[in-house]
Amino acid sequence: xxxxxxxxxxxxxxxxxxxxxxxxxxxxxxxxxxxxxxxxxxxxxxxxxxxxxxxxxxxxxxxxxxxxxxxxxxxxxxxxxxxxxxxxxxxxxxxxxxxxxxxxxxxxxxxxxxxxxxxxxxxxxxxxxxxxxxxxxxxxxxxxxxxxxxxxxxxxxxxxxxxxxxxxxxxxxxxxxxxxxxxxxxxxxxxxxxxxxxxxxxxxxxxxxxxxxxxxxxxxxxxxxx
Numbered sequence: 001x002x003x004x005x006x007x008x009x010x011x012x013x014x015x016x017x018x019x020x021x022x023x024x025x026x027x028x029x030x031x032x033x034x035x036x037x038x039x040x041x042x043x044x045x046x047x048x049x050x051x052x053x054x055x056x057x058x059x060x061x062x063x064x065x066x067x068x069x070x071x072x073x074x075x076x077x078x079x080x081x082x083x084x085x086x087x088x089x090x091x092x093x094x095x096x097x098x099x100x101x102x103x104x105x106x107x108x109x110x111x112x113x114x115x116x117x118x119x120x121x122x123x124x125x126x127x128x129x130x131x132x133x134x135x136x137x138x139x140x141x142x143x144x145x146x147x148x149x150x151x152x153x154x155x156x157x158x159x160x161x162x163x164x165x166x167x168x169x170x171x172x173x174x175x176x177x178x179x180x181x182x183x184x185x186x187x188x189x190x191x192x193x194x195x196x197x198x199x200x201x202x203x204x205x206x207x208x209x210x211x212x213x214x215x216x217x218x219x220x221x222x223x224x225x226x
Contacts, residue, residue, distance in 0.1 A: 009074055016066050016087055017142060023059040023094050024138040028131050030056070030101035031197065035127040038108040038190065039120045046105040046112070056098035063091045079211075086211040090141065093200040097134065100193040100200075107186045107193075117173060117183040126162045126194040129155065133201035140205060146212040152205035153217075159198040166191045 030049055037046035067088045070076065076084055133152050140149040170184040203218075210216050 012066070012070055012074075013080070013083070016063065016070065016084070019059065019063045019066065020087055020090055020094075021138060021142065023056065023063065023091065024134065026052070026056055026059065027094050027098045027101065028134055030098055031104075031127055031131050031134075034101045034104035034108065035124055037105055038111065039124060041108075041112045041116075043109055043112050046108040049105040050102050053098055053102050056095060060091050060095045063087065082211045082214065086141070086207045089207050090204050093203045097197050097200050100197050103193050104190050107190050111183060111186055114183055117180055117187065118169075122162050122166050122169075123187065123190055123194070126159055126166070126191060126198075129159050129162070130194050130198040130201065133159075133198055134204070137201045137204040137208065140208045141211070144208075144212050146209050149205040149208040149212075150217075153202050156198050156202045159195055163191050163195040 030052060033045055033049045033052075036042065037049060067084050070084050074080075133155050136148060136155075137152045139145070140152065167188060170188055174181045174184045206216075206218050
């Protein structure tokens with residue numbers, strides 16, 4: 001970030017950055033807890049994860065207000081303008097990631113009351129990769145690291161492959177045993193939610209590239225560099 005002679009302005013930009021990181025850390029923990037609730041069949045953890053969504057929503061509103069205030073009162077230009085507008089967009093993706101964690105927790109609550117269909121192997125792996133993508137995309141945002149952001153974009157293929165693998169495996173369960181269809185569908189929903197979390201992390205990474213380079217790579221094949 002550019003150093004400013006206006007100390008208060010600099011502090012406001014730093015506060016915005018900290019708010020983004022706080023919200024990002026919270027939704028990352030939401031993902032972890034949602035998957036733990038699913039794997040451990042822990043209804044208390046699932047319910048707590050759902051309840052925590054109000055804090056994510058509160059941070060979303062606070063960050064929006066801070067960004068709008070900065071835009072209105074500071075009239076930023078150039079790199080600062082890209083930083084603030086990127087922050088506005090990042091909160092949208094973070095809020096939606098929080099929503100996906102809530103959805104996983106809701107499926108965990110439903111599955112906790114039914115016999116296990118299969119051991120969870122690929123789903124936790126998907127969650128691990130998706131969470132790492134989110135963490136690295138936020139690191140790229142703070143460090144203004146376009147190369148790290150591009151690496152996050154390239155990681156999305158691995159999540160897509162796992163999603164396809166889970167779909168094929170669960171489809172075979174449903175064909176062999178019609179009574180497994182409801183449970184299998186709920187696990188498929190979880191897989192899809194994790195795939196969407198990875199997409200949101202990719203969105204954040206793409207916005208970081210725009211913030212740093214002033215170039216949009218959305219809807220394009222991810223290049224090796226920009």
